[in-house]
Structures are given as structure tokens and as C-alpha cells.
Amino acid sequence: MTASLQFWFDFASTYSYLSAMRVERDAAKRGVRVEWQPFLLGPIFAEQGWNNSPFNIYPAKGAYMWRDMERLCKQHDLPLERPADFPQNSLKAARLALAIPDGKPRAEFTRAVYAAQFGQGRNISEEAVLRDCLSDAGVPETTLEEMENADIKTALFDQVSRAKALGIFGAPSFVVGEELYWGDDRLNMAIAHATQT
Amino acid sequence: MTASLQFWFDFASTYSYLSAMRVERDAAKRGVRVEWQPFLLGPIFAEQGWNNSPFNIYPAKGAYMWRDMERLCKQHDLPLERPADFPQNSLKAARLALAIPDGKPRAEFTRAVYAAQFGQGRNISEEAVLRDCLSDAGVPETTLEEMENADIKTALFDQVSRAKALGIFGAPSFVVGEELYWGDDRLNMAIAHATQT
Numbered sequence: 001m002t003a004s005l006q007f008w009f010d011f012a013s014t015y016s017y018l019s020a021m022r023v024e025r026d027a028a029k030r031g032v033r034v035e036w037q038p039f040l041l042g043p044i045f046a047e048q049g050w051n052n053s054p055f056n057i058y059p060a061k062g063a064y065m066w067r068d069m070e071r072l073c074k075q076h077d078l079p080l081e082r083p084a085d086f087p088q089n090s091l092k093a094a095r096l097a098l099a100i101p102d103g104k105p106r107a108e109f110t111r112a113v114y115a116a117q118f119g120q121g122r123n124i125s126e127e128a129v130l131r132d133c134l135s136d137a138g139v140p141e142t143t144l145e146e147m148e149n150a151d152i153k154t155a156l157f158d159q160v161s162r163a164k165a166l167g168i169f170g171a172p173s174f175v176v177g178e179e180l181y182w183g184d185d186r187l188n189m190a191i192a193h194a195t196q197t
Numbered sequence: 198m199t200a201s202l203q204f205w206f207d208f209a210s211t212y213s214y215l216s217a218m219r220v221e222r223d224a225a226k227r228g229v230r231v232e233w234q235p236f237l238l239g240p241i242f243a244e245q246g247w248n249n250s251p252f253n254i255y256p257a258k259g260a261y262m263w264r265d266m267e268r269l270c271k272q273h274d275l276p277l278e279r280p281a282d283f284p285q286n287s288l289k290a291a292r293l294a295l296a297i298p299d300g301k302p303r304a305e306f307t308r309a310v311y312a313a314q315f316g317q318g319r320n321i322s323e324e325a326v327l328r329d330c331l332s333d334a335g336v337p338e339t340t341l342e343e344m345e346n347a348d349i350k351t352a353l354f355d356q357v358s359r360a361k362a363l364g365i366f367g368a369p370s371f372v373v374g375e376e377l378y379w380g381d382d383r384l385n386m387a388i389a390h391a392t393q394t
Contacts (some may be wrong), residue, residue, distance in 0.1 A: 048255055058245055058366060060364050060365070060366040061366050061367075063364060064364060064366065064377060064379055067376075067377070068378075068379070068383075071386070167257050167260060167261060168257070169255060169257040169258050169261065170258075179264075180261060180264070181265075182261055182265070183382075185380075185382040186265075189268070
């Protein structure tokens with residue numbers, strides 16, 4: 001059996017950008033396979049009484065996050081272009097990711113969406129942007145038509161339920177066996193644990 | 198001029214325990230001096246609408262935090278004994294820390310308080326516990342009498358005001374020049390930045 005790690009992400013999450021861009025490379029170095037698990041934080045935040053990103057609700061935390069992202073992107077040699085709107089509506093991107101079977105195409109689409117949003121400041125709720133991301137990932141544009149399919153909508157509801165059941169309350173999160181890791185800062189620890197299972 | 202780093206901590210903060218126990222040693226290795234800055238998160242959390250620790254308000258986050266602390270304490274070879282009450286009232290400990298001039302005695306008292314609370318599960322709002330901590334740090338017990346002094350109360354109010362002005366919204370936080378770093382995970386980055394200033 002190959003060691004594996006579940007990478008849980010919401011496309012609107014800034015710190016998930018950092019993880020998305022390196023998780024596969026860093027995990028592969030240790031022989032760990034990545035399962036790409038898109039979900040939505042919105043319903044989970046709503047249960048905590050938040051109808052917006054905590055980075056908007058708590059201004060000091062938000063100001064800090066953007067400065068922290070600048071420093072971390074510089075460290076990881078990633079471009080950072082703050083989108084005009086934050087958080088963006090990640091519903092369509094999440095549905096599309098689920099319409100793409102897990103594996104290389106979903107991984108490439110996911111990276112394309114994060115790069116468009118936080119590397120170029122584009123709005124990922126726009127279908128033109130998502131179309132470019134599909135193209136970048138070599139995924140047929142016809143996948144766009146699947147977004148409204150009942151089974152895809154159900155699959156995303158199920159992802160949110162699974163995330164809650166796993167105790168997930170933020171993104172990125174990593175799950176290895178029984179262990180939950182929250183935040184880009186725990187990626188290395190999660191990979192290390194996966195190599196021991 | 199010696200490079201320096203401000204370490205801002207609330208005695209009730211779990212993750213501050215991790216930082217308190219190694220900040221001086223890790224900073225000294227890089228030639229960085231530590232300024233010990235006790236403050237209270239309570240008034241800052243209250244402004245965010247929280248009348249309790251976010252780890253109690255949001256149960257999933259709280260459950261995660263304690264598991265995360267177990268893993269991190271193991272990694273850092275620190276004992277962890279979860280106190281019966283959390284968060285503890287850190288007012289007296291903070292006043293005492295301010296009554297002790299910054300430098301070696303304040304550092305040792307601070308470590309003694311964290312070790313008592315999270316290493317042994319003792320209640321740091323109790324004067325008997327604080328007396329032991331003063332003794333461990335080689336600080337005269339008479340310092341206990343200073344807790345009610347007006348200048349010490351004012352000094353603690355001022356610390357909270359300073360923390361707010363610095364954009365601090367959680368603990369531990371580190372300040373190096375104009376840069377704010379939040380969380381034990383940023384300690385290394387803060388020290389590295391201090392060596393460059």
C-alpha cells in the first residue's frame with residue numbers, strides 16, 4: 001500500500017494556495033500520494049456564526065494575514081496578487097474540481113485556479129477564468145456543463161459533511177489516518193506522519 | 198546595537214508555552230536578545246465579541262488545539278498536562294511579570310509559570326502556585342505584594358494598549374521592527390528577521 005495524505009482545501013482560502021502549489025512535489029519526495037479533496041468552508045463557518053471570512057470579520061487578523069502571505073509567498077518564490085474581492089465565491093471551482101476525477105487532472109486544475117486567483121488576482125467565480133484553468137490543466141471545456149449536474153452538487157454536499165465529520169474547521173487541512181493537521185504550517189508534519197503509517 | 202525581538206504573550210495561551218520555553222535559547226544562538234512582553238488577550242478578544250477562549254467557543258478548533266499541542270510538545274520534548282480549567286485567569290501572573298524588571302528574572306518567572314500550568318496542570322490564578330514560580334525564578338516573594346500597586350495595574354493596561362497599537366490579535370506574537378509575527382510557528386522567521394535588522 002502506498003502512503004497517502006488527504007489535502008482538504010477551499011478554493012477561496014489564501015493559505016491553501018501555499019499548500020496547493022507544493023503539496024504534490026513535497027509528498028512525492030517522501031513517497032506519499034495526495035488525495036485532492038475540495039470542499040466549502042462557508043457552511044462550516046456559518047455554523048460558527050460567521051457569514052464572511054474571519055479575515056474580514058476581524059480586521060487586525062486580516063491585515064496580518066495579507067502581510068504574512070506576502071512574506072510566505074516570497075519565501076516559496078510564488079507570485080502574490082491580492083484579488084480585488086476577498087473571499088471569492090468558490091462554489092463553481094469546487095464543483096468543477098469534483099467533476100474532474102482525482103489524480104493529475106484535478107491536481108493541475110486546482111493549481112491553475114489558485115495561480116489565477118492569488119498569483120494573478122483574477123476572479124475565480126467567472127466562467128471565463130475557470131475555462132482558462134480547465135484549458136491550462138488539459139481538461140475538456142465540456143466539464144463546465146457538469147457543474148449543474150445533481151450528482152456533482154450532491155458530491156460537494158457530501159464533501160462538506162465528510163469534512164465536518166473529520167473535525168475540519170479551516171483550510172488547508174490534511175488528514176493522515178486518524179490525525180488531522182490544520183494549516184499550511186502543518187504540511188511537513190502531515191507528510192512525515194504519512195511516511196510512518 | 199544588539200538585534201532584538203519582542204515576545205508578546207498571555208500566560209493563559211497554550212501555544213505561548215511552546216515559544217516561552219525555547220525563545221531565549223533559539224534567539225541567543227543567532228545573537229538576538231528577547232524582550233519579554235506580558236499582556237492580556239481578554240480585552241482584545243472582548244473587542245472581537247469573544248467572552249471566552251476561541252478554543253472553547255469553537256469546539257472543533259479546541260479539540261484540534263489540544264491534539265496539536267500533544268504532538269508539538271512531544272516534538273519539543275516538553276511535558277504537557279492539560280489543566281482542569283481552561284483558559285485560566287492570567288491577570289495575577291501578568292501583573293507579577295511586569296513587577297519583575299525585564300531580563301533574566303522575568304524570563305525565568307515566565308517559564309516557571311508556563312511549566313506549572315501546562316507542564317504540571319497547576320492553576321496559575323492561585324497565589325500558592327505563583328509563590329512557587331517566584332521561588333523557582335529566584336525572585337523575592339515580596340513581589341507578590343506589588344500586584345495591587347497602581348503603577349503595576351497601569352503598566353498592564355498600557356501593555357494591552359501597546360499590543361493593540363502593534364496590531365496584535367493573538368498570542369504568542371513576535372515583533373521585530375515594523376514586522377509582526379503571530380503564532381509559535383513564526384518564531385524561527387521572526388528570529389531570522391531580527392538578525393537582518
